[in-house]
Structure formats: structure tokens, C-alpha cells
Amino acid sequence: MFKSRFAGLGAILALGVVAGAAFAQEKPVAGEVKEGSLKGKTLTFVSYGGIYQDGQAAALKEFVDKSGVKLLNDGPTEIAKLQAQVESGNVTWDVVDTDDLPPYVYCGKLFQKLDLTKLDVSKIPEGQVGECSVPAMNYGVVLMYNKEKYKDNPPKSWADFFDTAKFPGVRGIDGSGSPTGGLLEQAFKVAGGDPKAMTVADIDKAIDVVRKLGPDTIFWKTGAESQQLAESGEADMLMMWTGRAMTAVKNGAKYAPAWQDWLVVMDQMTIPVGVKDTDASYALLNAYLGKQSQEILAEKTSYTPINGDAQPKVDASVAAFLTNTPDRQKQGYKQNFKFWVPNFAVAQEKWSALMAGN
Amino acid sequence: MSASELPTQPAADVRPGRAWRPFALTAPALILLVAVIGYPLFTIVLRSLSEPEWGVQNYVWFFGAPINLTVLQRTFTISAWVTIVCVICAYPYAYLMTAVGPRVRLVLVLCVLIPFWVSGVVRTLSWVILLQDSGVINSLLRLAGFDGIRLIRTQTGVVIGMAQVLLPFMILPLYSVMKGIDLRLMRAAQSLGARPSRAFFTVYLPLSLPGVYAGAIIVFILALGFYITPALLGGPRSTMLSTLVQTQVLSLLQWGRGGAMGVVLLVTTFVLLALAAPVMRSRYREAGRR
Numbered sequence: 133m134f135k136s137r138f139a140g141l142g143a144i145l146a147l148g149v150v151a152g153a154a155f156a157q158e159k160p161v162a163g164e165v166k167e168g169s170l171k172g173k174t175l176t177f178v179s180y181g182g183i184y185q186d187g188q189a190a191a192l193k194e195f196v197d198k199s200g201v202k203l204l205n206d207g208p209t210e211i212a213k214l215q216a217q218v219e220s221g222n223v224t225w226d227v228v229d230t231d232d233l234p235p236y237v238y239c240g241k242l243f244q245k246l247d248l249t250k251l252d253v254s255k256i257p258e259g260q261v262g263e264c265s266v267p268a269m270n271y272g273v274v275l276m277y278n279k280e281k282y283k284d285n286p287p288k289s290w291a292d293f294f295d296t297a298k299f300p301g302v303r304g305i306d307g308s309g310s311p312t313g314g315l316l317e318q319a320f321k322v323a324g325g326d327p328k329a330m331t332v333a334d335i336d337k338a339i340d341v342v343r344k345l346g347p348d349t350i351f352w353k354t355g356a357e358s359q360q361l362a363e364s365g366e367a368d369m370l371m372m373w374t375g376r377a378m379t380a381v382k383n384g385a386k387y388a389p390a391w392q393d394w395l396v397v398m399d400q401m402t403i404p405v406g407v408k409d410t411d412a413s414y415a416l417l418n419a420y421l422g423k424q425s426q427e428i429l430a431e432k433t434s435y436t437p438i439n440g441d442a443q444p445k446v447d448a449s450v451a452a453f454l455t456n457t458p459d460r461q462k463q464g465y466k467q468n469f470k471f472w473v474p475n476f477a478v479a480q481e482k483w484s485a486l487m488a489g490n
Numbered sequence: 491m492s493a494s495e496l497p498t499q500p501a502a503d504v505r506p507g508r509a510w511r512p513f514a515l516t517a518p519a520l521i522l523l524v525a526v527i528g529y530p531l532f533t534i535v536l537r538s539l540s541e542p543e544w545g546v547q548n549y550v551w552f553f554g555a556p557i558n559l560t561v562l563q564r565t566f567t568i569s570a571w572v573t574i575v576c577v578i579c580a581y582p583y584a585y586l587m588t589a590v591g592p593r594v595r596l597v598l599v600l601c602v603l604i605p606f607w608v609s610g611v612v613r614t615l616s617w618v619i620l621l622q623d624s625g626v627i628n629s630l631l632r633l634a635g636f637d638g639i640r641l642i643r644t645q646t647g648v649v650i651g652m653a654q655v656l657l658p659f660m661i662l663p664l665y666s667v668m669k670g671i672d673l674r675l676m677r678a679a680q681s682l683g684a685r686p687s688r689a690f691f692t693v694y695l696p697l698s699l700p701g702v703y704a705g706a707i708i709v710f711i712l713a714l715g716f717y718i719t720p721a722l723l724g725g726p727r728s729t730m731l732s733t734l735v736q737t738q739v740l741s742l743l744q745w746g747r748g749g750a751m752g753v754v755l756l757v758t759t760f761v762l763l764a765l766a767a768p769v770m771r772s773r774y775r776e777a778g779r780r
């Protein structure tokens with residue numbers, strides 16, 4: 133992060149000497165779109181569909197109207213499909229919204245290293261710009277508990293989540309595919325380890341803590357399922373995405389969040405290797421990062437905007453689950469990226485075995 | 491054989507050089523099969539042997555990881571249970587279809603086909619609503635004063651859901667065989683002194699077996715590849731091989747391993763069918779003789 137920002141600064145200085153005032157006009161500003169700049173061009177934006185991608189399309193409407201670009205929406209994002217495109221040399225996805233880790237795991241191989249002179253990343257929260265990605269939005273994985281079950285003695289942390297003696301009840305865990313690094317780190321802590329000094333062998337210890345939750349544990353496959361588990365009251369404690377938690381509570385689920393060490397997660401925006409018009413992809417990204425786009429995104433999806441200036445108009449139930457307030461920022465827990473990126477495959481393998489009942 | 495020797499045959503059919511004509515009609519099907527089954531299958535086998543490098547490392551990996559073998563075995567067990575449940579449910583239903591008048595039969599056919607037209611995902615989600623702990627079945631059980639039972643996220647739940655989705659594939663072949671069985675044979679057997687049950691087991695059942703086999707094979711093979719239903723209705727202990735393939739390919743980009751898993755499943759299925767074939771063939775012949 134520091135390195136890339138420094139490189140950007142260097143480039144600005146170097147170019148500044150040459151181009152002088154002319155350069156100042158060229159420096160991108162998040163959300164600014166040049167009139168008619170992409171007329172006749174087509175861009176394909178890929179994300180996860182549903183209300184989320186609808187919100188992203190709404191956030192990009194101004195970009196489409198102004199630049200004259202034709203925007204196609206495709207999805208859902210599947211890294212395997214992208215790999216097939218890159219390998220066959222026929223990349224049709226111009227901008228891709230991905231999970232947290234893939235841009236780090238496949239940086240330079242499937243995703244382009246980003247040229248930060250073409251993007252205005254100044255409003256993005258500290259530490260979220262990767263070598264190959266900018267955040268698409270922020271959200272959290274939060275511990276939700278059944279208020280009626282735990283009444284006066286609610287769980288307060290992930291340690292309580294893993295303590296079935298003190299807090300009996302059915303647990304629900306994200307079983308949608310990949311392991312959540314942050315959760316495994318919290319589990320490792322329960323096993324007496326230090327997440328900052330985790331080794332590959334420790335992944336087993338962390339997974340054992342999850343396994344010890346017992347056979348009643350529910351591994352939900354989709355966000356909708358997690359929401360349904362809360363609304364029907366089938367799980368007593370749930371690991372949930374904030375957007376789903378918000379909707380469940382709105383729909384009457386008698387659940388409350390325990391915010392301590394909520395896990396910071398985000399979707400990433402990337403440009404695949406081998407796109408036909410890189411500059412057009414950058415233009416889309418830069419528009420997406422703008423204040424107004426991010427406000428629209430947050431209002432439509434209830435995800436947390438990644439432009440610090442954005443002030444979306446949302447009602448109280450949505451605001452309660454936004455993660456960019458000072459309080460939430462203090463309570464958030466960031467996973468140890470440096471550990472998970474190189475060990476992604478090992479962790480996935482072990483996690484899949486747990487998922488398959490081993 | 492030339493056309494002149496067979497003057498009664500329409501000449502165009504057998505004239506040498508035109509023999510390819512019937513094959514030409516199958517060309518669309520052949521091309522489609524080669525393009526959408528043959529070529530991808532070839533690619534899968536090839537990639538399972540060539541990624542990340544040439545060799546059998548993907549197969550060594552498959553048989554070296556206990557979880558894969560557990561899940562492979564479970565995949566066959568679940569599919570077998572689904573097949574059994576389907577036979578038990580479909581047999582009387584298909585029989586009823588042959589025994590009733592045309593109007594009731596139409597209703598029965600629609601009952602089979604309408605769910606068939608509804609997406610499998612929708613049907614699976616309906617099962618979630620029925621089977622879950624706070625769902626319809628458990629609520630009724632509790633109302634009746636029983637303890638609730640865990641159905642969702644168990645193998646039982648997966649088998650129930652899959653059997654419902656696959657039931658038409660059992661009923662339709664069974665019905666097509668059963669409607670060809672002359673019911674007077676049963677009466678003949680009874681007139682010769684056989685009790686109804688005896689008449690059924692010695693006359694009707696053997697004649698209907700080809701339908702059972704056809705349906706069972708279709709259901710069993712379709713069940714082996716199920717993905718959505720076990721994913722939504724099952725828990726870790728009912729994960730099937732397709733889920734593991736999905737993880738390897740989509741999360742880990744291990745196309746070679748995913749391919750190897752597919753090949754193992756395919757070969758195992760072939761072996762099982764080859765073992766079952768002689769039994770079925772002899773039964774067929776027996777049925778024909780009677």
C-alpha cells in the first residue's frame with residue numbers, strides 16, 4: 133500500500149516537471165467522467181447479481197450517460213471462468229467484482245497490476261487499496277445472536293461463539309465455499325494461539341475449534357439461507373454478513389449483533405489481464421469510486437461506501453449496520469492478509485474437508 | 491445385396507451409395523453429442539492427466555485423501571437410497587396409471603409432469619420450508635404431541651428431496667412398460683388357481699422389471715451428479731462428490747483435480763453398470779420367455 137502510493141507520488145512528481153500545469157488537468161478525480169469520452173465503446177461489468185449488482189449498475193448510470201459507453205452486466209463472478217478467458221486470450225470481462233482474496237492470490241496472473249495514476253484512490257479507507265484491486269464496498273461478518281435465547285447474558289465475542297459450555301445452542305457458520313480468514317484467526321485465539329504468528333500447521337488447530345462446535349452446527353450455503361436461519365430462529369448464534377443481518381432484523385428476526393471483533397471484509401474491483409481497452413476499464417473504476425456513485429450504491433444495497441466523503445441517505449435500520457462509523461472502525465478485526473494469501477489453497481483444502489463432514 | 495434382387499423394396503432405400511442416408515438423419519444428434527459431450531469429456535480426461543504437469547498426480551491425490559473416498563462412497567450410497575425410494579414410490583403409482591380410466595390417468599400424468607416443469611431449485615427450496623426444524627413437518631409433529639425430528643441437513647432429508655425431484659424419471663419408463671403388459675395375463679393366472687399375490691409376483695412383476703431397470707438406471711445416474719439439492723438440503727455429512735469438484739475447480743482453479751474426480755466417478759459408474767448388466771439381461775430374457 134505504502135509502496136504503491138509512493139510510486140504514484142513519484143509518477144506525479146516526474147510528470148509534473150515535464151507536463152506542468154497540463155498534468156493537473158489530467159489527474160483523475162474519483163467520480164469525474166469526461167463527456168462523450170467512450171462513445172461507441174462497450175464495457176462488460178461482472179459482479180454477483182441480485183440487488184447488489186443492480187445497485188452497482190445504478191451507481192454507474194451517470195458514468196454510462198456521460199461517457200456514452202454501452203455497459204453490459206454479466207455474472208456471477210467465477211474465477212475459473214475468468215481463468216479460462218485469460219488462458220484462451222479472449223477476455224470479455226472488462227471490470228470484475230471479486231471476493232476479498234482472489235486479487236491478491238492471482239495478482240498479475242489473472243488481474244492487472246493497477247496504475248494508480250489513472251485512478252483517484254485518495255478517498256478510499258486506509259489500507260484497502262491492493263496491488264491489483266480497489267475495494268468495491270465494505271461490509272462485515274458479524275456475530276448475531278438470538279435475543280430471546282440468551283436474554284440477560286448475551287455472547288459478546290467470538291470466544292463466546294466458540295464456547296458451547298457457557299453458551300449452549302446451535303451455531304450457524306458461513307459454509308458458502310471459501311474459509312473466512314478472520315473467523316479462523318478468532319478460532320485459533322480460542323485454542324490459545326496468536327493469530328499474528330499463525331503457521332500452516334495452526335490452520336488445523338483453528339479448524340478443530342470450529343469442528344468442536346459439534347454435529348448440530350449449520351454451515352449455511354448462501355446469504356439468503358443465513359437470513360432464513362435467523363428469521364426462522366433455527367440457529368441461536370450466527371456468523372452473518374452485515375447486509376443479510378440488517379435485512380433479517382428488518383424482517384423481524386429477534387437477533388442482535390455483537391460487534392466486538394466483527395470481521396472486516398470487502399468486495400474488490402479488478403481489471404483482468406488481457407482486456408481490450410484498459411483505459412476504458414480504468415474510467416469505469418474511477419467513476420465508481422466517486423462520492424455520488426458510492427452514495428447511490430449504499431442507498432440501493434445498504435453496503436458501506438468506500439468513498440470517505442459519501443453521505444448516503446439511509447434509514448436507521450440500515451445505518452445500524454453500516455461499518456464505517458468511528459465506533460465500528462475501532463471494533464473491527466482485520467484478517468492477516470499476509471498469511472492467508474500464500475496459504476489460501478491449503479486453508480481451502482482443509483476447510484473443504486470440514487465442510488464435507490470429515 | 492442389390493436392388494434388383496429385392497424388387498419389392500423401394501429402390502431408393504438400398505441403392506448402393508445411398509446407404510448413408512439414414513445416418514445423415516442422425517447427423518444432428520451425432521454432431522451435438524460429439525460437440526457437447528464427447529469433446530468436453532475428452533478435455534476433462536486430458537486435463538486430469540496434464541495439469542499441472544503430465545502424469546497421474548491428480549489420481550494419486552484423489553485416492554490419497556481419505557475425504558475423497560468417503561465422499562465418493564457416500565455419493566453412491568445416497569444415490570442407491572434415492573433409487574430405492576423412487577422404485578417404491580413409483581411402482582404403485584405407475585401401476586395405478588395403467589389401471590384407471592383416461593380422465594383420471596390425465597390427472598395422474600399431470601401430477602407427475604407439473605413438478606417436472608418447475609425448476610429443481612424452486613422445488614428444493616420448498617423442501618427446505620417443509621423439512622427445516624421450524625418447518626411444516628416438524629410443526630405438525632409438535633402439534634400432535636411428538637418431539638420434532640431433524641430432517642434438514644441430514645442424509646434422510648437429502649434422499650427425500652432428491653427422490654421427489656427424480657421421481658418422474660422412474661414413473662415414466664415404468665408406465666411405458668406397464669401399459670404394454672396385458673392385464674388379462676393376471677386374470678388367466680388367477681383362473682388357473684393362483685392367488686392374486688402369486689399372480690403378481692410370477693406374472694406381472696417379471697414383465698414389468700425392464701421398466702424398473704430402465705428407471706432405476708436413469709435415476710441412479712442422474713442422482714450421482716446432483717449438486718443443488720444436497721447442497722441446500724444437506725449438511726457436511728451429506729456432501730456429495732459434485733460439491734468437492736466445484737470447490738476444486740471454482741475456488742482452487744485445480745481443473746486437473748476436478749477432472750480426475752469426474753473421471754473417477756464416471757469410471758466407477760461404468761464398472762457398477764457393467765456388473766449389473768448381466769443380471770438385468772438374464773431377467774430381460776426371462777421376462778421375454780414368460
